[in-house]
Amino acid sequence: MPDMSEAVIAEAGAADLESLPVPEYFPAATVRAEDVDTFRSVEDKDVRKSLAVTQVPMPELAPDEALIAVMASSVNYNTVWTAMFEPVPTFQFLKQMGKAGGWEARHDLPYHIVGSDAAGVIVRTGSSVRRWNVGDHVVISPAYVDEQDPDTHRDGMLGEGQKAWGFETNFGGLAHYAIVRASQLMPKPAALSWEEAAVNPLCASTAYRMLVSERGARMKQGDVVLVWGATGGLGAYAVQLVLNGGGIPVGVVNSAEKAELLRSLGCEAVINRSDIEEGDPTLLQQPEGWKRMGRAIRDVVGEDPHIVFEHVGKKTFAASVFLARRGGTVITCGSSTGYEHLYDNRYLWMRLKKIIGSHGANLHEQWEVNRLIALGHLVPALSRTYTLDEVGAAVRSVQTNEHIGKVGVLCLAPRPGMGVTDPEARSRIGEERLHAFRR
Template sequence: MQSSLSEAVVAGAGGAELEALPLPDYFRAATVRAEDVGVFRAMEDKDVRKSLSVDDVPMPELAPDEALIAVMASSINYNTVWTAMFEPVPTFEFLKQMGRKGGWEARHDLPYHIVGSDASGVIVRTGSSVRKWKVGDHVVVSPAYVDEQDHDTHRDGMLGEGQKAWGFETNFGGLAHYAVVRASQLLPKPALLSWEEAAVNPLCASTAYRMLVGERGAQMKQGDVVLVWGATGGLGAYAVQLVLNGGGIPVGVVNSAEKADVLAALGCKAVIDRSEIEDGDPSLLQRPEGWKKLGKAIRAAVGEDPHIVFEHVGKKTFAASVFLARRGGTIVTCGSSTGYEHVYDNRYLWMRLKRIIGSHGANFHEQHAVNRLIALGHLVPALSRTYALDEVGAAARSVQTNEHIGKVGVLCLAPEEGMGVTDPEGRAQLGERRLSVFRR
């Protein structure tokens, strides 16, 4: 049964009414538990449906620089899959590290971890030092949790030693009815989007922006050919849009004709179906003959080799990425979903003057820039499907097994899809067809 505060949020109550209602003592949240850390020992298939559960958890106390969000919707990112697999390390190690620092961070060291690194919702409480936000504001949450008292944070939020991924390296994440965030994570919700459409963007869209557009990334130019692995996945879907918006030429790699159709609807004209390259041999792209075959397909599609390779797959594609980038080209990487240990032929790196850039998340300025693009309708949500919070295990499993396209959303307090749009005219101008490119 929902609390009176939750019911008021869903009904669209204003700030004064929300502030007058009491906080619930407990709320629903997707969690993993410390007692289950060894559940997958000796198992080949670490099925996250066995470790993710939805429980009633106590409401945490709010620090002065924090806000409490009534979460209307969230989404599944691969870091939630890692958390639920307890790999590469159990995330309880991160929570223990926070606990050892004492103060407000001690709250995070609990025997359960509330997961989720995306959220859209309504502010229902603010700490005493929060200035720019008030109860009742509609927001999305940046996943970059930074230490504002670290000098490196002021050079670049992602360089600070205390930087963490909210909901992965911290507790009280977004796959819940309520979430705790720092004020420095808050951004205005794009008014033309529904709650679930707004929730799926922050982590993946901003990560792709930093990799391609940000001054610390590949610094894509007009006319650059950009090879995008997993071009209809959570990251790739935004990468393709950013390349198109910036006057670049995306070459999207997918593994099915259905996904190729999605890219065509986005306006990506150069699409390579990986299954046709592999021709029944999934390991081909891990060998030189496969790299050469793919390189030939890229040149057939756009007439030249890539200036930039957008890399996040890791072990299975990284050697190909280093090979495929043109002389003087750039490989920019933000992850390794198929494995962290990369083996590649270094001759193609040093003798052809290529460079590898490591990229992680996005700082608050980059997050703000991406959120503006989304609010303007220049980037569309990669939402393909939504699940209810009680189905979070199935939602995460679809991402774990790569059954999904784009992003998988999760309805938290929102009882149904389509709620939360406060600019229907702007939405109509952009068009439902454009907003539903990834819907399946």
């Protein structure tokens, strides 16, 4: 008799999966509480030194949860933060969860299983799970919400108990198995392979909420949208959403290769920030750099941005506030270069601009994005795929900004390309589009 992992890989049916015991231990990418001081006073906080694939015990399943056999996952910047133990060690989040007691106590462990994206197969469901069954192919929303918080029912991201799964919770997606709440489950797009499906949930939904949702910038047709890091994990989806919505994306990149990729996606207005900086990486933090960027934007589209899609943080935020047009919007979801921002407030108040904070996406927004992906209106930003044993190198590539788009990680899937269950839909989308970011 095969074990559970072998059965999942062999595409066994629900009855077979239900008849097999779940493993007592499984491989997972982890950081350890004993290592939180590893990078104290170290300039290069190389995540390959803190991340390790180890055997961990299988946690018990709560009534509202599902156990997922993870076929593939991906790397987000929050995993970089976790592995650097910055801005705070994530064990503080796990300890806080543990204080709540009950099922939350399981999360307070001396190791943290990381990863906020996943695609896989349900192999067990808790007693209160109604809409999902063993054998279902799913992708995972990273929004872990408290369904008993009244604010959650206004917007899942407003509930005080809302957390980023795999970052502020344990049992994340960079592993052979993951624990998720039923409210995180979505159907896997049938045209995509496991790794193509795994790279989308966090970044695509975050970009959707920022640009399209009524809770974000409310982009409309004809809006000029400045997208920093336009070929990165977030920017790659932002550019596609702007184009789909009739907007005009202005993509900022740092190389000719990335500029060419943007143009192949249909983004005609591209700015290479290296041309602006001319060897001075701090120039965009200075008024002269803001003005140069403003002139470059007007050169390519003839006007200032209605919306600035901001996630870089310290190195670009002052420029973003300056560059948005009078009455324009800066929409921000993160700060990968530092979260303490300095900007000239005169350009905000005297020109009636807005700064909107955005975080993740609620389940409805996640489903809307997943539908767009299933229809082929958004394509995966997958550029390269690693194995779970190579997770340190995968996360390091994101840490050092060597990557384009999203970096995928094969977990249980033994090779790329598995998991496509609707080849006709895949043919309609087209291999060339699906491979747009491959490098």
